[in-house]
Amino acid sequence: MFELTGKYKLVQQMAKEFAEKEIKPIAQEIDENERFPEESIPKLFKAGIMGSQFPEEFGGEGGDTMSYVIALEEIGKVCATTATIVSIHSSIGINLLIKYGNKEQQEKYLPILTSKGIAAFLLTEPQAGTDATNQKTTAIKDGDYYIINGRKMFISNAGHNDLYIVIAVTDADKGTKGITAFLVEPDNPGIRVGKPLKKMGIRGSSTSAVFLKDCKVHKDSILGNEGDGIKIALGTLDTGRIGIAAESIGIAQGALDEAIKYVNKREQFNQKLSAFQNTQFKIADMQTKIDAGRLLIWRAATLKDDGKNYAKEAAMAKLYCSEIANDSTRLAVQLFGGYGYLRGNHVERMMRDAKITEIYEGTSEAQKIVISRFLGVK
Template sequence: MDFNLSDSQKMLQNMVKEIALKEVAPRAAEVDRTGSFPLENVKVLAKYNLLGVPFPVEYGGAGADMVSYAITIEELAQVCASTAFICAVHAVPAFCLQLSGSEEQKRRYLTQLANGSKLGAFALTEPNAGSDAAAIQTEAKLEGDEYVLNGSKCFITNAGYADIYVVFASTDKSKGARGISAFIVERGVKGLSFGRIEDKLGLRGSANGEVLLRDCRIPKENLIGREGEGLRIALAALDRARIGGAALGVGIAQAALNAAKDYAKKRVQFGQPIANLQAIQFMIADMATRVEAARLLTYRAARLADEGKRFTREAAMAKLYASEVAMKVTVDAVQIHGGYGLSKDWPVERYMRDAKAVAIIEGTSEIQRLVIARSELA
């Protein structure tokens, strides 16, 4: 396996890094402090086509690959994890359309998502259907030329701000998981509304809230694939989403490592920089090793996706390991900063709070372990 990035991937990495530092980073602390949705940052992403990195040019995307997608999320996460998360989740409904949508749906909806003119959301989670996605209660009934949707979703990223929602609902409860279907619902349609937005520990700038469907009527043409294919569509998109989640963890961890190294070189105790102390050196060495291992797992999963090979297991491994590395590395970064690590005037406490969220989003660490174990024991 070639561990080197291609010239185009390196160019993208440098471009995203520059954009992130100049146009995203200045708002990061305020976004976290206020918990406000970073609309200006999203506009920046759209301006540079960073919302459509892994999607074909013919559908408005940048025509890059999944490795490039991971690079983009990682670089954004190093300066503002909330913005990176919004970007990553925006891609999930687009993945649903890319993999399972009709040509008409791709032309109409995927193009708008990929070119950044519309923001997307993936509406699967419900109050009683989190990790157990097959337990969703939202229903969709075909009445003439329309589906009528009723139910509620929660913790939906980009809720209220997204323009295009891929919503999962049961079209036949007697079939259980095989009765779940996927639908396109546009903001503004009658019967679609939004409830409470969560006030969260981490990733505070991402809007995670309720999506409410009350006799929400949509054209029958908004069904993605066929009835009963919803769970398959969701799981295929989530495999790719986990690469984004892993990259998010890598970016947060790298930011914490960078901050810890900078502080250790400048902080003087006992007449010398604490970077000269073996206790700190060993912590930095372990942090760096973990970050690099998480990055390689993430790139490995992304490359398998690019090669058209099965990568469910590898994506789960990357998401699991990167999220746990992010937590460990950020906690160590806070420790190296000492008392300053607890201060909101320094970014490492934000990194630590954001890292905790990564172990929950796009499937908890426990779900990733189940996915990996089932693959290993099959």
């Protein structure tokens, strides 16, 4: 697919209008005040952005991964903070419940996760970053219950969520097969969210350490089967990466759109900046790379929608699009000159926001490891 038609065109139009009207006006303020945009959550649900990729029977909008990446790009264009909130909730939270939740879990949590409440995913620990399998959080069986103890790091949406998905070791002797995923409700007295961490970018999104102390959960809270935790976590990141790629290409396109408006207005040496060939070439290069990145995303999304393996393609899309987000925002700031360096300018925020896309849901290096493995490099 090289051009959007039919329902995808409509999704794009709707998401663009929504992003311009509801998200862009507060993007600078939530960044400046490092404020989680609580008021955007009901609007995102109402607009169908949160559940855009899920079947109606699960409370979604009946769309697919293509609809989702198209909508997420539009959100990313104006506010990467909001795109992060959507991406983690949708690609990881709802997706995990649909893929691995049993009937009771789906009936209990999906109506909430598709209408008002968001999810947080607790994989990373202080010592378990890229090496996500090096988990130290334990879940010890006690009759029909498990007692979870440990510390999670860098948890997005924490403190603003209605469900935690916690990865913990249930049987250390079994290695990666002894790790399990649990559903934990936020009012569980054994879970505590640390202070929001101060960040370079996506400053409206909340990122905190989460502490689990004698956190007691019933065995019915296991997502999938005992021992499936790493399979669930790593498989989920494949889906998550398509989302982060879409957010990245949104940031890149958003910065380029701002730059084009500026160079067509700003004059130096009695001519518009746009008249300099240096400007024209930069802009041509930026759009060409953005279009290439978008096609990588659409390929991964289409493979997923067709039920084919998409892990390599998702990693490629995430790797390339996050690089493009960083290149494009840096060049946009350059085209704005000193004005691009000022706080309050969209491109200044976008340049800071772009960096995280090369880090979370697997660093760029982690994507290269995934891609090279698929190419038979051992």
